[in-house]
Amino acid sequence: MAEKRKVQYDIDYTLSRVFGKQSFRPLQREVIETTLKGDDVFLQAATSFGKSLCFQLPAVVDYGITIVISPLLALMVRLQLPLFPPPLTLLLPQNNQVASMHAANIKVATINSTTPPSLKTAILSDLQCGHPLTRLLYVTPEYCNLDHFRKTLRTIHAQRELSRIAIDEAHCISEWGHDFRPSFAALGFFKQEFPDVPMICLTATATARVRADIIAALSLNPQKLKVFTMSTSRPNLHYQVRFKSDDSDPYHDFLSWLHRVHARRTTNSARSYQLTSQNQRLDNVPGIIYTLFRKDCESLAARLRSDGIGAKPYHAGLPHTERADTLAGWVANREGYDVIVATTAFGMGIDKENVRFVVHWQIPKSFEGYYQEAGRAGRDGKAAVCILYYGREDRDRAAYMMARDSARLLQPTHMSKGLQNSVEKAQQAQRAQSQVVSRATSLQQLALYCEDTTQCRHEAIARYFGEEEKPPCEWACDWCKDAEALVRRKDEGLVSEEWCSTQREMGRYEVDEYD
Numbered sequence: 001m002a003e004k005r006k007v008q009y010d011i012d013y014t015l016s017r018v019f020g021k022q023s024f025r026p027l028q029r030e031v032i033e034t035t036l037k038g039d040d041v042f043l044q045a046a047t048s049f050g051k052s053l054c055f056q057l058p059a060v061v062d063y064g065i066t067i068v069i070s071p072l073l074a075l076m077v078r079l080q081l082p083l084f085p086p087p088l089t090l091l092l093p094q095n096n097q098v099a100s101m102h103a104a105n106i107k108v109a110t111i112n113s114t115t116p117p118s119l120k121t122a123i124l125s126d127l128q129c130g131h132p133l134t135r136l137l138y139v140t141p142e143y144c145n146l147d148h149f150r151k152t153l154r155t156i157h158a159q160r161e162l163s164r165i166a167i168d169e170a171h172c173i174s175e176w177g178h179d180f181r182p183s184f185a186a187l188g189f190f191k192q193e194f195p196d197v198p199m200i201c202l203t204a205t206a207t208a209r210v211r212a213d214i215i216a217a218l219s220l221n222p223q224k225l226k227v228f229t230m231s232t233s234r235p236n237l238h239y240q241v242r243f244k245s246d247d248s249d250p251y252h253d254f255l256s257w258l259h260r261v262h263a264r265r266t267t268n269s270a271r272s273y274q275l276t277s278q279n280q281r282l283d284n285v286p287g288i289i290y291t292l293f294r295k296d297c298e299s300l301a302a303r304l305r306s307d308g309i310g311a312k313p314y315h316a317g318l319p320h321t322e323r324a325d326t327l328a329g330w331v332a333n334r335e336g337y338d339v340i341v342a343t344t345a346f347g348m349g350i351d352k353e354n355v356r357f358v359v360h361w362q363i364p365k366s367f368e369g370y371y372q373e374a375g376r377a378g379r380d381g382k383a384a385v386c387i388l389y390y391g392r393e394d395r396d397r398a399a400y401m402m403a404r405d406s407a408r409l410l411q412p413t414h415m416s417k418g419l420q421n422s423v424e425k426a427q428q429a430q431r432a433q434s435q436v437v438s439r440a441t442s443l444q445q446l447a448l449y450c451e452d453t454t455q456c457r458h459e460a461i462a463r464y465f466g467e468e469e470k471p472p473c474e475w476a477c478d479w480c481k482d483a484e485a486l487v488r489r490k491d492e493g494l495v496s497e498e499w500c501s502t503q504r505e506m507g508r509y510e511v512d513e514y515d
């Protein structure tokens with residue numbers, strides 16, 4: 001591999017010719033040059049920063065194949081279509097960079113549970129020859145654990161064609177991360193088996209502790225690793241917390257907010273002329289409403305439809321075809337598909353540029369999850385609104401669910417599965433304990449964020465992720481806009497802590513199940 005690294009790459013040419021981008025965003029060039037040199041890279045950058053380009057462009061200019069490990073089924077589904085001919089372009093606009101690579105005849109492939117057998121055979125026979133034409137292969141971490149796939153990787157590596165390993169959403173590796181997936185734990189095998197193959201890890205959400213954990217789990221050498229950390233700041237997002245209680249229904253507040261947004265577009269003649277001349281509907285204000293319960297997805301979407309808003313539900317319990325249709329309609333800005341009411345099944349990996357709002361109907365389960373989901377808004381860099389409806393009763397329900405899940409996690413029967421000896425069991429018990437503490441801390445910090453009326457929201461987010469520099473806000477949060485009004489709304493909107501504590505004692509917040 002070392003010989004290959006001496007090659008000079010024209011990354012600017014590829015950026016414009018293949019990806020159609022005029023210039024690199026800050027730090028993209030440095031990251032790309034570092035990985036092309038053969039160094040291992042850890043990249044932490046804000047949602048919508050453009051992290052995928054940092055492994056996609058090297059995959060195009062370098063020899064061999066890049067393996068991308070991603071936990072995202074949404075991403076996989078939309079990638080699968082434009083791969084090997086015939087190109088099914090239904091979801092193509094969902095990932096403009098993959099579409100660009102496809103247009104430039106660069107083979108991108110994915111293997112996952114939804115890949116049709118004939119396509120899978122074609123991809124695998126390309127890989128098994130050892131000199132694959134496929135330049136980027138997206139797989140799940142589970143797939144990396146299969147013996148036959150590992151054997152194929154060894155064949156490719158022996159031919160010096162295993163160019164790079166990219167681990168997307170790398171926080172899933174850490175038990176202290178908000179979205180730990182056990183299948184990620186085995187990814188350390190890459191460095192152990194192929195120490196000369198550069199690795200690039202990407203995430204938008206990692207605290208210092210999670211970062212250290214990822215590095216250790218992947219057996220990366222901290223001395224040789226190049227770590228790039230960018231601010232989590234998203235200055236075009238307008239963060240707001242709106243207060244509610246079980247006795248108040250946020251629906252009317254939300255609907256009148258949305259009507260006001262529509263009205264601004266129609267009454268501003270310059271804006272409406274601009275939109276109609278671009279063939280855009282005046283009432284197309286794409287957005288996502290996140291709710292924790294599947295039943296809310298259906299009922300809220302139906303309620304919005306009855307008020308003339310094009311809304312669709314999206315959750316893991318809906319048939320695959322219905323979900324695919326909803327996603328495709330929303331991505332294509334089709335009438336009737338403006339607002340998606342979703343559980344977190346509709347999450348990472350969604351790259352629609354013009355999402356104008358993300359609403360959380362309840363407090364999400366973690367701070368990181370909130371940041372990640374809110375980050376689906378405003379990926380075109382234009383202003384977008386992130387509203388979180390916060391109630392203390394919801395907070396207590398979330399805490400109840402978390403405590404129940406934690407108790408399950410800490411049960412000896414749950415922990416002892418497959419473990420050989422008491423040392424292993426003790427280690428696992430300790431890890432489970434830390435995981436429980438870390439999840440509880442994250443939820444608690446998010447509740448504090450919601451209740452905080454003393455600082456800028458952008459600053460509070462930056463602080464949570466351990467950043468020292470004050471991010472810009474320019475009135476893009478409810479506190480900076482009008483701190484006094486925020487205090488007033490909080491006083492009026494929330495039930496008292498005393499009330500909550502009596503209700504807790506009576507078991508009123510003991511809910512059945514989240515999605």
Ligand SMILES: Nc1ncnc2c1ncn2[C@@H]1O[C@H](COP(=O)(O)OP(=O)(O)OP(=O)(O)O)[C@@H](O)[C@H]1O
Nearest residue numbers: 021023024025047048049050051052053204349351
């Ligand atoms: N240099 C660039 N110039 C213009 N657009 C870019 C550039 N780099 C990336 N983009 C665009 O930015 C958008 C976000 O990129 P990407 O999906 O890679 O973000 P991300 O960092 O992975 O975010 P997230 O963590 O939220 O998924 C994409 O539409 C992509 O095409």
